[in-house]
Structures are given as C-alpha cells and as structure tokens.
Amino acid sequence: KAGVTQTPRYLIKTRGQQVTLSCSPISGHRSVSWYQQTPGQGLQFLFEYFSETQRNKGNFPGRFSGRQFSNSRSEMNVSTLELGDSALYLCASSLLTGPYNEQFFGPGTRLTVL
Amino acid sequence: GQQVMQIPQYQHVQEGEDFTTYCNSSTTLSNIQWYKQRPGGHPVFLIQLVKSGEVKKQKRLTFQFGEAKKNSSLHITATQTTDVGTYFCAGPDDMRFGAGTRLTVKP
Numbered sequence: 368k369a370g371v372t373q374t375p376r377y378l379i380k381t382r383g384q385q386v387t388l389s390c391s392p393i394s395g396h397r398s399v400s401w402y403q404q405t406p407g408q409g410l411q412f413l414f415e416y417f418s419e420t421q422r423n424k425g426n427f428p429g430r431f432s433g434r435q436f437s438n439s440r441s442e443m444n445v446s447t448l449e450l451g452d453s454a455l456y457l458c459a460s461s462l463l464t465g466p467y468n469e470q471f472f473g474p475g476t477r478l479t480v481l
Numbered sequence: 482g483q484q485v486m487q488i489p490q491y492q493h494v495q496e497g498e499d500f501t502t503y504c505n506s507s508t509t510l511s512n513i514q515w516y517k518q519r520p521g522g523h524p525v526f527l528i529q530l531v532k533s534g535e536v537k538k539q540k541r542l543t544f545q546f547g548e549a550k551k552n553s554s555l556h557i558t559a560t561q562t563t564d565v566g567t568y569f570c571a572g573p574d575d576m577r578f579g580a581g582t583r584l585t586v587k588p
Contacts (some may be wrong), residue, residue, distance in 0.1 A: 402578070409577040410524070410569060425577070457523060466512055466529070466573030472523040 368393055371460050371473035379479045385446040388476045392439050393461030399441040400421075400470065401433060404455040413456075416441055418465040445478075453480045483514070485572040487579030495587050501555040502582035504570035511573045513553045515544060518581070519566040527555075527568075560586050 372391045380386050381458055391400050400423075401413040410424035416435035433443040438458075455475045461468035485503045494500050504513065510529045516524040528537055530546035530553060537544045543556045557564055568582040 407579040412577040427531075459524075467529065469514070469526045469529065470571075472525070473501075474523055 368395075371458060371471050373456075373458055373473040373476050376474065377477045377479075379481060380448050381481050382448055382450060384448050385444065386448060387442055387444045388456055388458075388477060388478075390441045390443075390458035390460075390473060392441070392458075393471055396460035396471070397439050397461050397478060398461045398464045398468065399435055399439065400459045400461075401441070402457045402459065403427075403442050404457055404475070405453075413443065415441070415464065422464055448480045450480050453478060483512075483572055484577065485510075486581045487570055487582060489582055490580060491583050492540050492562060493585045493587065494560050500560050500564070500584055502555050502568050502570075502584075504555075504579055505554045506551050509550045510551075510553075513546060513573075514571040515553075515555055516569045516578075517566050518569065524569060533571060548558060549564075557584075560584070562586050562588055 374389045390399055398417045400415040403411045413427055413431055414421055414433050415423040419435045430446045435441045456475050457475045459470035459472045459478050461470050488503050491538055514529045514552045515527040517527055528544050533550050534548045535546040541558045545554045553570055555568055564588050567583045569581045570579045
C-alpha cells in the first residue's frame with residue numbers, strides 16, 4: 368500500500384496570506400489527524416477527522432481549520448498567516464478513530480512564513 | 482487537553498551506553514504509544530502498551546507501562562548510532578504527544 372502523502376512538501380508564504388495543505392491517507396484509513404511540529408514545541412495536535420467529521424480539536428486559534436472529504440482525503444487551511452506559523456505540518460492516518468489505533472505519518476509540509 | 486510529560490528533553494550518550502526516556506501523566510491512561518522520529522524524517526510507530534505493568538521488548542528496546550497506568554518508559558540497551566532520533570510517547574485522544582526526548586549517540 369502507498370503511504371500517507373502530503374502536498375506540497377515545501378511552501379513559502381508571506382504574513383497575512385492564507386495556505387491550504389493537503390493530505391491523502393493510506394487507502395482504507397478513515398481517520399486523519401494534523402500536527403504542527405516546531406523545534407521548541409514538539410508535536411502539537413491540531414485536529415482529527417473521521418468520516419468527514421471533526422472528532423477532536425487541539426488548542427489552536429480559529430485561523431486553523433480543516434476538513435475531510437468523502438474519500439478520506441483531508442485539507443487544512445491557515446488564514447492570515449503569522450511568522451509563528453512557520454513549522455512542519457504533519458498529517459497522520461489510522462484505520463479507525465480511537466486511542467488504540469497506530470498512526471501512520473506522512474512526510475510533512477514545511478511551511479515558511481516571511 | 483492534558484499532555485503527557487516526557488523527560489529528559491535531550492540525552493547525549495556514548496555508543497554502547499544505555500538510554501532511558503520517561504513519560505508521565507497526572508491521570509490514568511487507557512494506553513500509551515511510542516514513536517521514533519529520525520532526523521529529517523517523520524514519526525514512526527514503535528509500540529503500544531495497554532495493560533497495567535506491561536513490559537514489551539523489541540531487540541534492544543524495552544517498553545514499560547506503570548502499574549497505575551500513569552507512567553511509561555523506553556529503555557535502550559547498548560545504544561548504537563542507528564538509535565539517533567527523537568522518541569515520543571503519545572497518550573490517548575486529546576492528550577496526544579509528549580515533547581519528545583532527542584537522543585544523540587557519539588560513536
């Protein structure tokens with residue numbers, strides 16, 4: 368099976384712009400989670416989607432939003448970008464939702480905000 | 482949500498030395514997972530612990546889940562340069578990932 372794919376891999380934006388990142392989970396996986404990774408903050412949970420419904424949400428401002436499509440592909444959007452949004456954004460898929468499911472991570476999208 | 486606390490943040494060892502990272506929670510966990518992220522890579526699942534007092538081994542890696550299911554540890558015996566990376570523990574649901582322990586190994 369193909370792994371989790373994320374596009375684009377690298378992105379450079381300027382403050383105030385918005386950005387959309389895409390994640391395609393492993394075939395058959397219905398849960399997609401998004402994480403922000405920065406050197407100082409580690410892996411911060413953004414949100415999880417399962418069957419097109421947001422199941423869990425982390426402590427991020429409303430500028431961060433996401434959605435999941437019927438084919439389980441997911442997108443996350445960040446509006447009004449700030450310098451502090453520069454990070455590696457990782458998505459992870461799992462077969463089902465719930466705490467006992469192993470997460471498979473994609474390679475990430477490296478976002479730089481200038 | 483709450484977050485699992487992980488220590489130490491960094492650990493530098495000489496090749497052949499042992500290494501341990503600890504994960505702690507103020508509340509009982511239904512399970513805990515461990516992941517490894519190599520430099521420049523993405524986290525990769527290592528193992529899941531579910532039972533109180535559970536101990537699992539993967540070659541030189543030993544994983545433990547505390548009796549009270551509030552703490553966990555990962556111990557590596559005789560580290561090798563291939564062990565370099567950041568080790569994360571992850572709690573259930575919105576507890577998510579600890580800050581990670583970054584391991585460097587000097588040959």
